[in-house]
Amino acid sequence: MRPVNRIEFFSYRLDGEPGPLRGIRVDGRDLRAQVADATRELWRRELAEDWADETEEEVERFLLEQHAGLHVEVFTAQHFRTPAPDAFVLGCPCGIWECWPLTARIAVTGTSVTWSGFRQPHREEWGELPLGPFVFDRDAYDAALTP
Template sequence: MARIEFFTYTSDRRWGARIDGADLRVHAADAVRPRWEEEQRPEEPAEVEEFLFRQYAGLAEADLGDPVAHFLGEAAGPGPGDGSTAVLGCDCGLWQCWPLLTRITAAPGAVVWAGFRQPHRPAWGELALGPFAFPRPAYERALGSPVHFAEDPFTGPM
């Protein structure tokens, strides 16, 4: 099973996650890279890499309502209302602009994130990301006590 760490950052308490020690934004960049390169045919690979690692940001706590319910897939927080949940939002601050969605299934023994997708690119389909299964007791402990940073802790692999 995978290991998750939740964290918040900045004064508006943006929520982010690390899976097996890597920021979810790194996992997302790796998953969308081939799709983005097919679509954009970049002339400047370094610019594409910068975009890939900076396209997402954490979700502001004010948008989540109850973060615990949100990340257990129970709340009507950011998401399209189709059973998927936003786990990252756009770096512009509006999660709807460029969200990373997944289905969160919480069972007694595990919480699973599966079916990641970018809703503004339906042709991409399900991304090659996950599924991630987390032991529910550890998941709930991590969710109940996120580490807080004054600034975004993500530095990316740049």
């Protein structure tokens, strides 16, 4: 049997944002931090010269600030329950979720929901990110989406 991941949707605020965002934790860890790990070397190759004078703390802050949760007014449970080849799971910190999204393939069965094929659509050359797949128990997933 495949391991089953745990998912949690939580509310938080970014400085300067008018409303709350919905973030995601997988197995107790913020998805933004997992994306930072998955993209660290891709960014390092792309921004090597820019990062030459940056401290490790500044680099880590940059990585963590690449994505934000989805604004509660656009976050819907149905969005995360509908099978899709490229569903937005994180948005851009600027507030326009299409600006810099993280997408994933969402597959739904009667007993599970799987997130896989994570991509940054504005960096096609990166291809599929080394993240996931995450397999969630359908009942626990639906319960996490229920406010």
